[in-house]
Amino acid sequence: MELTIRRLSVAIRGEPILHEASLTVADGGFLSLLGPSGCGKSTLLKAVAGILPARSGQVLLGGRDITGLPAHRRGAVIVFQDMRLFPHLTAAENVAYPLALRGVGRRQRGARAEALLERVQLGGLGGRHIAALSGGQQQRVALARALAAQPRLLLLDEPFSSLDEDLREDMRRLVLDLHREYAMTTVLVTHDQQEALSLSGQVALMFDGRIVQQGTPETVYGRPVSRRAADYFGGCAYLRGRVRDGRFTSPCLSCPADLPAGDYDLLLRPRDVDPFRPGPLGLRLEECRFRGADVLTRWAAADGTAVELPLAQRPPWPPGHALSCHVSLDQAVFFPAGEEGRP
Amino acid sequence: MRKRSTGFLLLLPLAAITLLVLAACAHVVAQGLGVVPAFGLEEPTIAYFAAVLTDGDFLASLSVSLRIAALSALLSAVLGTALCAALAAWRRRWALYLVRLPILVPHAVVALFTITLFSQTGLLARLAWAMGLIGEAGDFPQLLYTPQGWGVVLAYLWKEIPFVAYFTLALMVSVSATLGEAAENLGASPLRSFFTVTLPLSLPAIAKAGLIIFLFAFGGYELPLLLGATVPKALPVAAYQAYLDPELTRRPYAMAMFSVILLLSVAMAGLWGLAARGLERRLEGGRP
Numbered sequence: 001m002e003l004t005i006r007r008l009s010v011a012i013r014g015e016p017i018l019h020e021a022s023l024t025v026a027d028g029g030f031l032s033l034l035g036p037s038g039c040g041k042s043t044l045l046k047a048v049a050g051i052l053p054a055r056s057g058q059v060l061l062g063g064r065d066i067t068g069l070p071a072h073r074r075g076a077v078i079v080f081q082d083m084r085l086f087p088h089l090t091a092a093e094n095v096a097y098p099l100a101l102r103g104v105g106r107r108q109r110g111a112r113a114e115a116l117l118e119r120v121q122l123g124g125l126g127g128r129h130i131a132a133l134s135g136g137q138q139q140r141v142a143l144a145r146a147l148a149a150q151p152r153l154l155l156l157d158e159p160f161s162s163l164d165e166d167l168r169e170d171m172r173r174l175v176l177d178l179h180r181e182y183a184m185t186t187v188l189v190t191h192d193q194q195e196a197l198s199l200s201g202q203v204a205l206m207f208d209g210r211i212v213q214q215g216t217p218e219t220v221y222g223r224p225v226s227r228r229a230a231d232y233f234g235g236c237a238y239l240r241g242r243v244r245d246g247r248f249t250s251p252c253l254s255c256p257a258d259l260p261a262g263d264y265d266l267l268l269r270p271r272d273v274d275p276f277r278p279g280p281l282g283l284r285l286e287e288c289r290f291r292g293a294d295v296l297t298r299w300a301a302a303d304g305t306a307v308e309l310p311l312a313q314r315p316p317w318p319p320g321h322a323l324s325c326h327v328s329l330d331q332a333v334f335f336p337a338g339e340e341g342r343p
Numbered sequence: 344m345r346k347r348s349t350g351f352l353l354l355l356p357l358a359a360i361t362l363l364v365l366a367a368c369a370h371v372v373a374q375g376l377g378v379v380p381a382f383g384l385e386e387p388t389i390a391y392f393a394a395v396l397t398d399g400d401f402l403a404s405l406s407v408s409l410r411i412a413a414l415s416a417l418l419s420a421v422l423g424t425a426l427c428a429a430l431a432a433w434r435r436r437w438a439l440y441l442v443r444l445p446i447l448v449p450h451a452v453v454a455l456f457t458i459t460l461f462s463q464t465g466l467l468a469r470l471a472w473a474m475g476l477i478g479e480a481g482d483f484p485q486l487l488y489t490p491q492g493w494g495v496v497l498a499y500l501w502k503e504i505p506f507v508a509y510f511t512l513a514l515m516v517s518v519s520a521t522l523g524e525a526a527e528n529l530g531a532s533p534l535r536s537f538f539t540v541t542l543p544l545s546l547p548a549i550a551k552a553g554l555i556i557f558l559f560a561f562g563g564y565e566l567p568l569l570l571g572a573t574v575p576k577a578l579p580v581a582a583y584q585a586y587l588d589p590e591l592t593r594r595p596y597a598m599a600m601f602s603v604i605l606l607l608s609v610a611m612a613g614l615w616g617l618a619a620r621g622l623e624r625r626l627e628g629g630r631p
């Protein structure tokens with residue numbers, strides 16, 4: 001069901017956490033809510049689920065205003081970071097719990113719970129108590145239990161953060177598969193940039209209780225609204241220059257820019273710079289560091305700006321080597337100078 | 344090595360106190376077995392225990408004490424849990440202070456205002472009379488000084504319902520804020536979430552509080568003395584009066600009675616402990 005959040009504000013114990021956050025997730029869509037720890041992502045999720053009261057604003061699910069509904073009537077189910085499985089019940093009983101709430105008969109409940117456990121690759125473990133399951137298995141039970149509730153909206157609150165890296169990848173795949181299978185509107189809260197960009201069709205970026213940008217992963221990464229948004233994804237370098245008469249000029253390079261006159265920083269990301277193709281950007285190689293999967297090379301531009309480029313192999317040049325390399329500027333991003341200190 | 348010896352040294356005071364308690368208990372049981380060298384009694388015998396355990400008055404006292412203890416523990420546990428749930432759902436600082444108050448009031452004071460409230464000429468009786476519910480003082484139900492021990496139970500309830508609530512509150516709040524919240528999130532009404540998740544998981548604390556109240560009420564002296572019947576007396580009252588008997592050769596009877604209180608309490612605590620462990624294991628998932 002389509003989720004619309006309109007100017008939602010939430011305070012916890014009088015302290016404002018969420019400031020007029022707005023976002024939309026299409027019916028059956030998958031949105032990642034990305035932001036640093038403590039920025040209010042989980043608060044937003046809990047407010048949508050009705051666990052925290054909204055101070056102002058609206059939550060609409062399938063076009064219906066659910067802002068005033070109690071948590072148990074919203075159909076917005078959270079898979080909690082700490083899982084919150086019921087320790088006095090077995091895995092199957094945990095999954096059957098929401099089925100019992102919906103009035104499914106005892107026998108059908110058992111069969112359905114077993115099928116759901118099967119679906120999350122826990123077939124045959126239904127009789128185990130929660131304490132007898134590993135962290136990854138518990139996470140799967142939590143997912144199966146949420147699915148059993150047939151949510152109108154599935155909310156995942158950093159569900160992978162407590163897992164080891166290889167387990168995390170498995171779980172991401174499972175979540176993606178389940179999302180395709182059930183076509184359930186899903187919101188994933190995460191502070192992992194790669195996770196957000198790779199899993200979902202939409203990314204909403206959140207800082208300090210405010211949604212600063214929402215769009216496709218490509219847009220949010222490629223056309224960041226602010227220097228802080230760009231920096232959050234890492235690997236950014238900035239060339240300081242001046243725009244006059246529709247042209248950006250810096251000591252390193254010059255290019256057309258459709259901007260009012262003034263001082264600007266041009267965003268340079270590793271993918272925009274290719275040292276193996278000749279071009280206008282002068283760089284001097286400073287050092288190379290082997291990292292296993294790649295080699296991180298560090299360069300200095302003509303004005304001293306440091307640029308880091310991960311390369312597949314150690315480049316053929318010695319440190320100190322200077323060259324003029326290609327920069328792709330057809331999607332150049334500029335920020336007004338002086339924004340770096342801004343929140 | 345050094346750490347271990349430090350821990351041992353720190354435990355010494357506890358060991359000393361425990362030894363004293365055990366010595367006192369052994370002394371009581373020994374005298375109950377008829378070993379009182381001061382009176383020239385040196386041969387151990389179970390005659391005193393046998394006499395006490397077949398004595399009708401003793402058995403009546405035992406039954407009164409068990410009844411008071413069971414009713415106080417059970418009703419406090421049920422009503423205390425309800426109070427705890429109310430406090431967990433509706434947390435106000437002043438309500439917490441109000442709950443702590445009865446726990447601090449001494450038993451003698453509780454007895455005093457139980458009399459002021461519930462006696463046939465007490466405040467409630469007068470209120471009932473003023474409202475025309477009863478014609479005279481004698482119409483008000485006799486709650487105090489009866490063999491059923493309702494007066495004692497009422498006084499214990501006043502003190503122990505808040506105790507159960509206070510004792511259970513921390514656990515219940517934490518269960519309710521995490522797992523109870525998860526249940527509601529899955530579609531359970533607050534009431535259903537309470538009865539299927541929060542309450543079962545709070546049971547260990549409730550059961551522990553119940554045991555404390557049971558043992559306390561079973562061995563308690565002041566309230567049965569002040570509010571209980573003259574015949575049959577509650578066990579501790581009867582035992583203490585036997586102890587005060589000027590005929591010193593009757594001392595072993597009193598000690599046998601105390602021994603029974605002691606042994607029954609230990610046995611019940613043990614049984615309760617086993618049951619509680621079983622419960623906790625079931626709640627937290629028995630490891631295979």
